[in-house]
Amino acid sequence: MNFGILVNEGPYQHQASDSAYLFAKAAIEEGHTIFRVFFYHDGVNNGTRLATPPQDDRHIPNRWSELAKENNIDLVLCVAAAQRRGMVDPDEMKRNNKDADNIAEKFRISGLGQLIEAGIQADRMITFGD
Amino acid sequence: MLHTVNKSPFEKNSLETCLRLAEDNSSILLIEDGVYGALQNTSFESSIINAQKTIKLYVLGPDLKARGLDKSSLISNIDIIDYKEFVKLTVENDKVQNWL
Numbered sequence: 470m471n472f473g474i475l476v477n478e479g480p481y482q483h484q485a486s487d488s489a490y491l492f493a494k495a496a497i498e499e500g501h502t503i504f505r506v507f508f509y510h511d512g513v514n515n516g517t518r519l520a521t522p523p524q525d526d527r528h529i530p531n532r533w534s535e536l537a538k539e540n541n542i543d544l545v546l547c548v549a550a551a552q553r554r555g556m557v558d559p560d561e562m563k564r565n566n567k568d569a570d571n572i573a574e575k576f577r578i579s580g581l582g583q584l585i586e587a588g589i590q591a592d593r594m595i596t597f598g599d
Numbered sequence: 600m601l602h603t604v605n606k607s608p609f610e611k612n613s614l615e616t617c618l619r620l621a622e623d624n625s626s627i628l629l630i631e632d633g634v635y636g637a638l639q640n641t642s643f644e645s646s647i648i649n650a651q652k653t654i655k656l657y658v659l660g661p662d663l664k665a666r667g668l669d670k671s672s673l674i675s676n677i678d679i680i681d682y683k684e685f686v687k688l689t690v691e692n693d694k695v696q697n698w699l
Contacts, residue, residue, distance in 0.1 A: 495682035
């Protein structure tokens with residue numbers, strides 16, 4: 470079965486991102502596929518590559534990147550939510566004349582259409598948020 | 600249909616709303632702070648027990664354990680499941696409603 474996942478909360482603030490990750494991991498272990506994880510609202514903060522959590526703590530952004538790399542998962546940050554919160558990929562850096570980008574590996578920035586598409590394409594759409 | 604509730608019923612009324620609107624033969628999974636809704640001897644116990652006549656209730660074990668709780672504090676006939684069984688529930692039910 471093909472899953473779509475929506476994450477509405479940032480890392481280390483609310484359990485949503487952890488729950489979503491553990492769900493995605495279990496789904497993959499059970500032989501399912503994750504079509505896309507869409508990060509909306511504060512959820513876009515899961516996509517920063519500049520986070521340095523303490524070594525004995527889970528690295529939430531890296532964990533998503535690695536899961537996506539190993540299982541070919543599309544990680545999408547909502548562009549409007551990302552702009553508000555300073556989440557920038559190389560294209561957005563140029564487009565908005567910023568001096569840096571900060572997006573983690575395997576994440577990309579796109580529009581809400583990607584969430585709608587996930588809702589249509591996936592067999593099940595699961596939301597994690599506050 | 601599978602419903603998930605992630606809030607304590609003492610914080611928000613999402614469990615109450617879910618119990619009111621969930622149809623017969625649907626399933627409700629309590630996750631995150633939602634697991635507090637499954638505790639015995641609370642003001643919600645009677646509505647949970649009443650709902651169990653037509654609805655199957657589950658709690659996510661890791662979230663229960665993270666809050667220092669176990670089976671002994673729960674209302675009876677609530678199944679404790681892991682993430683794999685959570686995935687299985689979403690497969691078995693054709694729709695999933697996540698109450699936030």
